[in-house]
Amino acid sequence: MLRIKRVPTVVSNYQKDEAEEGARRVGGCGRNCLNKCCIQGAKLPLYAFKRVNQTQSEKDVLGHDTKEPPVAFLDSLLLGEWEDRMQRGLFRYDVTACETKVIPGECGFIAQLNEGRHLKKRPTEFRVDKVLQPFDGNKFNFTKVGQEEVLFQFEASEDGEVQFHPNAPVDVENSPSVVAINVSPIEYGHVLLIPRILECLPQRIDRDSFSFALYMAAEAGNPYFRVGYNSLGAFATINHLHFQAYYLAVPFPIEKAPTNKITTLAGGVKISELLNYPVRGLVFEGGNALQDLSNTVSDACICLQDNNIPYNVLISDCGKRVFLLPQCYAEKQALGEVSAELLDTQVNPAVWEISGHMVLKRKKDFEEASEENAWRLLAVVSLSEERFQEVNAFIFEAITCGDNANADISESLHGEADADAQPQSRKVDAITTSSGPAMVPGTHECLVLLYSQGTREHSSHDVEERAPSTAKEFKRVAEEKLRELKKGMANQTSEKVYDGVEEATIGDSNVDSIENRFKKQEEGADYRKRGENE
Amino acid sequence: MDSQPSLIEQSFNNRYSSWVRDALDDLPDNFTITDPSISGHPIVFASRGFLKMSGYSREEVIGRNGRVFQGPRTNRRSVMEIREAIREERTIEVNLLNYKKDGTPFWLLFRMSPVFCKEDGKVTHFVAVQVPLVSKKHRRNNGVSFSEDAGSGLREIVFGSCRREVCSDSLLDLDRVLALDSDNRGLEIEESCEASDLEKQRAAIASNNVLSVLIHYSESTGRAVCGKRCSLPGTGFISSSLHISLGRIKQSFVLTDPHLPDMPIVYASDAFLKLTGYDKHEVLGHNCRFLNGVDTDAATLNQITESIRTERACTVRILNYRKDKSSFWNFLHMSPIRNASGKIAYFVSVQVEEGSKNQDRHGLSLEMWQLSAVGAIKVALRSLSMCAGPSKS
Structure with missing residues (x-):
């Protein structure tokens, strides 16, 4: 884990x-929260938006006679309510x-x-x-x-028109969605949108x-x-x-x-x-x-x-x-x-x-x-390039399932990927080495896999010299993983991974940097302790 | 709001005299001129060439924001780049897909440059030259990557859409047709279009020509402009981009600068001028006390002074006076506004006349409505003071 x-x-x-x-919960609530204990009879502003389609709204701008779009109402509501909470001192800073x-x-x-x-x-x-x-x-x-x-309730309008009720009862049965402040804002107006909060x-x-x-x-x-x-x-x-x-x-x-x-x-x-x-x-x-x-x-x-x-x-x-x-x-x-x-x-x-x-x-x-x-x-x-392409393949498969018009997607996907393979933009390549071809739940297999990229085939003997005890294990896992990939995925994808593996082995610096990091980790084993961060 | 047409007239005539329009009309190029100091950053001039190209009449264009020419396929990133250039008050050149009045999309080279006031260094206008781009497919008919077929396909769209426009009653209908036909090859307008060096040159020359005319006529009124910022704006300067952001806020408010002697007004919204009956030049640079009169409660004034001293927000009900000496109860909210470094840069005062009916509030309470203006001003000021300086190059 x-x-x-x-x-x-x-x-x-x-x-x-x-x-x-x-400890506090024992004494009951009494803090006017959104739970069953307090929600009955509560009232909050309610903003109901109109479901429109986008192209239509674009045309509104062209076709309408307004000189300029007025400041959108939700914008005012949100800013006003937020400033109100600020002046009431609800934020931590x-x-x-x-x-x-x-x-x-x-x-x-x-x-x-x-x-x-x-x-x-x-x-x-x-x-x-x-x-x-x-x-x-x-x-x-x-x-x-x-x-x-909580600033207001936010829902789709039933009659297709924007509606605002300054004081609407909270309809518990209707599972309201709400917009609430984040009391540790990272910028002005920082809010949380919580869909169907009570569910x-x-x-x-x-x-x-x-x-x-x-x-x-x-x-x-x-x-x-x-x-x-x-x-x-x-x-x-x-x-x-x-x-x-x-x-x-x-x-x-x-x-x-x-x-x-x-x-x-x-x-x-x-x-x-x-x-x-x-x-x-x-x-x-x-x-x-x-x-x-x-x-x-x-x-x-x-x-x-x-x-x-x-x-x-x-x-x-x-x-x-x-x-x-x-x-x-x-x-x-x-x-x-x-x-x-x-x-x-x-x-x-x-x-x-x-x-x-x-x-x-x-x-x-x-x-x-x-x-x-x-x-x-x-x-x-960032994911490594090869992992990213692999993930993209998953995504494209998923979104084109219902979208039959795109038979050539994977082809274009890989075409583009190749075009982008020039190192033009990757400023810190040394650090962006892959996180491994799969995110494996549990254990530390990811680390192992990461190694496996650097150890397969060409340089395996090389690594054996450096870390004889584990190299075989790396190789085994890597090969196993590749077999799995070949089994479970579209052919081209696993080839992609395979390529990636080979690519990674050519640059020995990859192996080095991983190796170094590994050493460093062993020396200062306080990595996990240090993670006191947010 | 209703004073906008006259503001637009003024924007031009005061600075360049009324003859400038004729001179600009003699230029063959397609361009618009916008004024960032007017609420909504509207177009204040559109050349004949531009109107012909876009299919709009002058009346339909003047007073509107340039974004009306954008459409669903306009590249959002390009739009963002333009927004940023306006913010940073610099020249931008970008290829843009715009839409004609009949809904036809077309590629153009968009080149926009600021025009500065020689004296105070403020941006007075932006000139946006637009050179329609000849499709790459047309130009390179024999190229390896573009087939002749694709070129004629493009031509079809233009005519195709026009024909459809004739049979459809409204723009909305046309749009539906466009949406339905999105798989139609004829509608495949190119994803991107590159301007040739020639086209870039044309845009630069046109831009210079417009600028020369503006400079020439501005000299005649004694309010000279220039293409490069000649003097750095002094203290109390409100950048054009801040003007644009503040101009979107419809409430009556003023910004005062506590760092200047006597804490003068440095920005007054149109609604404030309307409420109080003053002209902009009569209030800018003055302390707000001109709003007070014989019956204004001294204790309330003390309360305001105290809030300023302690740098806190306050809400009071105060008797104020208009220019015509008539009085009104002002429901006043005042709050400090910080800049990007976290320091107080201004105080904002938002005024609401007691008893005024405001349908625009959509049921939002008066307090919330006022606070929303405060919020919008805080966001604008904080964000716009984040950059290094008003002009980078």
């Missing part, structure tokens, strides 16, 4: 350390008093110095090798937040909840209000389905990164691959209707979580572009493969960090923040 230790972010004022929580800057360089990474976000909480262990875990009512979840932390869904994307998040971005109508998602194993700390969102009127580096189109699906959704960005990922945009985009992305997410691949999602540009980033940082961290230098910064690469917005805890890191440092951190987050 892979675990990391980190200080969980306090997202609610009711989120105490578990022990404390247990004033985020607008945290210094922030754009780091000079091509990408324009954004750094924020936030010394207050991570105080007052003990590090907790998180299991990072299971993307799907059952909901656990004993742990903190959003039904435990106080009603004053206590685990952190897991389904079509409905994803379309909810997409609608929220679209309804806010502000390109700088972005919605994000972290899966378990990709730095979500609470296993209760939620999305996050906040305002930052600066383009994110990930939004500026060039892309290379892979394909357009029948529903009009265009899928591209990020280029010249430290984290490999897919970009989804377009679609004849918002629902097309929503379904495609959620199918891709479902595929990733079903395959136990941790990932992050960024919904940007009013819901018009979605970035999907499978990642392996937590896995590497748990395996002791992340350098002490990176761990010391205590930056957890969740969706915002991956998008290029870095929240730094130490003044030193803030002052020394450079594009190179940011890039180096994010490069560790």
Whole structure:
């Protein structure tokens, strides 16, 4: 079982350390929460959005006679309610008093110095090798937040018109979705969108909840209000389905990164691959209707979580572009493969960090923040090229199941991959070595597999000299793994992996760097202890 | 809002005299000129060539934001690049897919440059030159990678869509047709289009020509402009991008700068000017006290002063006076606004006239409505002060 230790972010004022929580619960609630004890008779503002299709709304802009689009209403509601909570002092700190800057360089990474976000909480262990875990009512979840932390209810309008009720009763039977503040905001307007909160869904994307998040971005109508998602194993700390969102009127580096189109699906959704960005990922945009985009992305997410691949999602540009980033940082961290230098910064690469917005805890890191440092951190987050292509193959298989129009997808996928194989953009290749062809639940097999890439065939004798006791084992596992892959996957995919294995063996530096890291890990066996980060 | 047409007239005439329009009309190029200081960053001038190319009439274009020409296939990243260039007040050149009035998409080379006020270094306008791009497929008919067939396919779309437009009643219908036909080969407009050096040159020359005309006419009014920032904006400077962000906020509010002597107003929203009856130049640079009068409660004023001293938000009900001396009860909310370094840069005061009916609030309480303006201002200011400086190059 892979675990990391980190200080969980306090997202609610009711989120105490578990022990404390247990002791208090005996006395009953009395804190006006969202649970059965308090929810009866509660009233919260209710915003009901109109389900429209995207192309229509585009045309509204062209066809309508308004001089300019008015500030979207959800935007005002959210900002107003949030500012109200701020003036009521519900946040742990004033985020607008945290210094922030754009780091000079091509990408324009954004750094924020936030010394207050991570105080007052003990590090907790998180299991990072299971993307799907059952909901656990004993742990903190959003039904435990106080009603004053909830800004409004958010739902699809029944009559197809936008509606707002300043004081609507909470309809428990109707499983309301709510927007609540994050009391440790990383930017102004930081909120949590919790779909069907009372159903206590685990952190897991389904079509409905994803379309909810997409609608929220679209309804806010502000390109700088972005919605994000972290899966378990990709730095979500609470296993209760939620999305996050906040305002930052600066383009994110990930939004500026060039892309290379892979394909357009029948529903009009265009899928591209990020280029010249430290984290490999897919970009989804377009679609004849918002629902097309929503379904495609959620199918891709479902595929990733079903395959136990941790990932992050960024919904940007009013819901018009979605970035999907499978990642392996937590896995590497748990395996002791992340350098002490990176761990010391205590930056957890969740969706915002991956998008290029870095929240730094130490003044030193803030002052020394450079594009190179940011890039180096994010490069560790990324899957290796071969693993990424393999994961893409899974995703494309999943999303084209219902999309028969795309017989040539895998071909174009591999074509593009080859085109991109030039080293043009990979600044820190040494660190981006693969995390292994499969994320294996339990044990330390991943590490073993990582070795296996460097040890197969050509250089196996080489390694035998260095580590005679384990080399045979590496080789065995690697071969076994390859057999499995060949059995279980489309032929071309396993060939891809095979190629990757061979490629990795050619560059001996890979073996070296892995070897070194391994040694380092043995020497300073405090890797896991050090993980006091959030 | 209703004063916008006159604002647009002013935006141009005051700086360049009314003759500038004729001179600009004599230029053959396709271009628009926008004013970032007017709410909504509207187009204040559109050339004949541009109108011909886009299919819109001048009345349909003036006062609107350039985004109306974008459509579903416009590359979102390019749009973001333009947004960023406006923010950073620099020139940008990007290939863009825009839509004509009849819904036809077409590729163009979009080159936008800021025009600066010589005296104070503020951006007065942006000039956006647009050179329609000849399809790569047409140009390189015999090229290895592009077949002649694809070229004629492109031509078909243009005519095809136009024909459809004739039979459909509304844009919405047309759109539905477009959406339904998305698998139609004829609609496969290219994913991307590269501008040739010639086209880039054309755009640069056109841009310079427009600028020369603007410079020439601005000299005649004594309010000279230039293509490069000549002087650095002084303190109390509100960048054009902040203007654009603030212009989106419809409430009545002013920003005051506590770092300047006597804490003058550095920004006043259109709604504020409408509420109080003053002109912009009559309030900018002045302390808010001109709103007070004989019956204004001194204790309330003290409360405001105290809040400023302790750097806290406050809400008061205060008797204020308009320019015409008539008084009104002002439900006033004041809050400090911090910049990206976390320091207080301004104080915002949001005014609501007591008893005023506001349908735009959609049922949002008056307090929430005011606070939403505060929130939007905080976001704008924090984000826009994050960059190194107003202009990079």
